[in-house]
Amino acid sequence: MTLVQEPAIALCDLSKRFDKFIAVDRVTLTIPKGVIFGLLGPNGAGKTTLIRMLLGVLTPDSGTGTVLGFDIVRRAAQIRKLAGYVSQRFSLYNDLTAEENLVFYGGVYGLDGDALVERRDELLEWTGLYSRRKEPAGHLSGGWRRRLAFACAIVHRPPLLLLDEPTGGVDPISRRRFWKFLYDLAAQGSSILVTTHYMDEAEHCDLVGLMLGGKLVAQGRPAALKADLHLPTLEEVFVTLASGRK
């Protein structure tokens, strides 16, 4: 007997337009479970719109999709209970301490009592924030804020984590550490969708998809994409594909 695993994300011909502007144009995409998927593309390529549709914040104009097996239109509430999301802005309460932020988001995702306290301390330890747990989030520097936002997003052990440009303006050494966190999570079985416009970063992903002007123009393993076009880096692949379209 073979166990057919349903994918973490499955989209078919998903489209969204705002007035005349087509933000997402017939995107078809399957992301298996336990995979780190990198969604690449310049600003305005439609990455954020796509993520917002996955979370049911925006309703697609056409096409269908499931996230963790739930329909993105009809079962959005269920998806929101399961998925974790880190926005570009690291949405933290600046006047709440690191610890209070974690407890708040824990409560939001239904954690309570000892389980919440345990999870809180576990995440504070794991991210190295324990010694700063009493500091207001607003006083933390960029790197620590990012870690805290990340911890808040995974407080409920989400089987799927969506990260929107988590490393914009982050120095390479911190980025290396951040990827270590992601690999740890993936090793525990989480599926991860991460958007980025750093092409060197995309090389970290198991699978990547390249978006340009709302369309998904290429997808596959980084090594396969590079091999197909006989190019040494994903950045070269991106530049070639993007200039080919102009």
Place this chain on the structure above:
Amino acid sequence: MLQVTELTKSFGRLMALYEVSLQVARGELVGLVGPDGAGKTTLLRLLAGALEPTYGDIEVDVDRERIGYLSAHFSLYPDLTVWENVEFFAQIHGLHDQAARRRGKHLLEWVGLAEFRNRLAAQLSGGMKQKLSLACVLLHPTDLLLLDEPTTGVDPISRREFWEMINALVSEGTTVLLSTSYLEEAARCHRVAFLHQGKLLACDDPQRLIAQFPHTIMELRAPGVSRATLEEAARRFPSLVSAYAFGDVMRLSLSQALTDHQRQLAAYVTGVPGLEARPITPSLEDVFAWMLPAEGVGS
């Protein structure tokens, strides 16, 4: 051209920059790198004269008017059009004549924004905004250009175009100091200055920095094997200093290089079938990771 001696800046109890000394020759392109809060922006703002040093000296061999500074935040008016921004910038620098208009037009063409001259600045993409900012800074003749993270948040194509412009300026003799969070950009500079917690840890030619690196970098690869297994395999190397995963490979930093013989035995020693160990050239990233004090990462 530019001589900085024991430059120090503190904001209250926060030491932003501590006794940084640096010399830059005319026509040099210097990249500033370092983690968040390392002092890159403070250094650039001090050089631009936007901040007063707590102590230390800055000797600049050019007129104040011939220094151009581009801040990390988009500092143009989003509610003015591209051309109105250019005009305004020219006027506040006292440039009112026909020559200034011609230069403005020429610069807009050069940065590829001529066709967008009537568009509101707010409606430009990240890359276009940076190009407009650069055009505005270059309106008056500059000998020294200070750019704070000019390519952050800019897509790869625009970044390439931006670098072509910078290279053109440098070849015309402009001295450029820029901060960046992309190390492959830093590698293109004549020299790279590495800042950490306000201190200058190194400043040298990228190739020489890499040559200083005492360890060997080895890439482990095994088709169809999980990251956890690769990580486990990495720990079997006795001279292991550090390791990190990168996509489907594992990169190890080893204090002793492996012999060819040892490499061929890698699969056998680690017990991972098909494991390949291949030496690769260290990158600037490896060099800086090694220079950083262990606990400072990411803070």
Place this chain on the structure above:
Amino acid sequence: MGRRLRSLIRKEFIQILRDRRTLAMMIVVPLIWLTVFGYAATFDVRHIPLGLINQSTSTPATRLVAAVKDDPTFQTNETVLSRDDLTAKLREGRLGLGLIIPREFGQNPGPGQEPAQVQVLVDGSDFFSAQAGLRALSPALQRAAGERGAVSKVEILYNPDLKSANVMIPGLTGMVILFITTIMTALGIVREKEQGTLEQIIVSPITPLELILGKLIPYTLIGLLDFALVVSAGIFLFQIPFTGNLPVFAGLAALFLLSTLGLGLLVSTLAQNQQQAIQMAIFMVFPQFLLSGFVFPLNAMPLAIRYVAYFFPLTYYMPIARGMFLKSATIDMLYEPAILLAVYGIAMITFAAARFRKRLG
């Protein structure tokens, strides 16, 4: 739902208690207003400087002078030499009122002559003093004019001392609720918009209803707390006789809260940042301050303005507050403004909540 809502409310209270500015606004604003409207901005005028020229030695004149000097409304230590001196001092503002008693005053007029009259000069530019001064002066003048004219007896109901604090402080309960809850609700939401935490909440399992309740419940409690603060200051500090039913009053104040919270919610959907939120909230609160009858009587306004006033919830709350404090009002006396307030509040909060929900998507 319960657990998530609890998390939201708990978080809101931590933020309120931690932010010193919010806390200061909650407590300091009512205190300042109490001081301003209870003590300083009193319309009860005392110690009006009065200049007196008495040229008569008759008994009525002496009696009149004594009455004026005894009256605490006036202060008579400024010496006036002549009529010219008097008018000059009135112009300079050193006097508010002048009284000239002619030599013939109190004597029987000669045949064919009118009886001599006292002349009163008033600085009309100081409106409230002028009115209060004349009001205080008239009984003494009438008495002095002779016992012929019947002195009319005026009786004032409900606020026998005509103390302005008795009228202002009940109204202030409404002003404080309006100002604090509108601004705080708007700021509380817009701050989340600015920080980006609203975006994070939207993608969480929190439903829009939970989010709205999570904001409104804490601010309702704060509104009621401030209400209690002003009411107790009125009763214990200003000794205003509270004649109504306190629980009923609190219930009606809660009805009023519906519309002020709704207003705050509405502002939060319009404002992009905290500065805009404060501006808009003040823009919506200020006309209510002027037109609700809190300061100026509704009856004295032109009809068109009065229709504008009927658009504000505070206009309906004002008679409730004053009725409760001063007229021992019962619910059946106030059912009309109470029903209007309820309808207004429910409509307002429903509209604002619907708009807020739409904006979330």
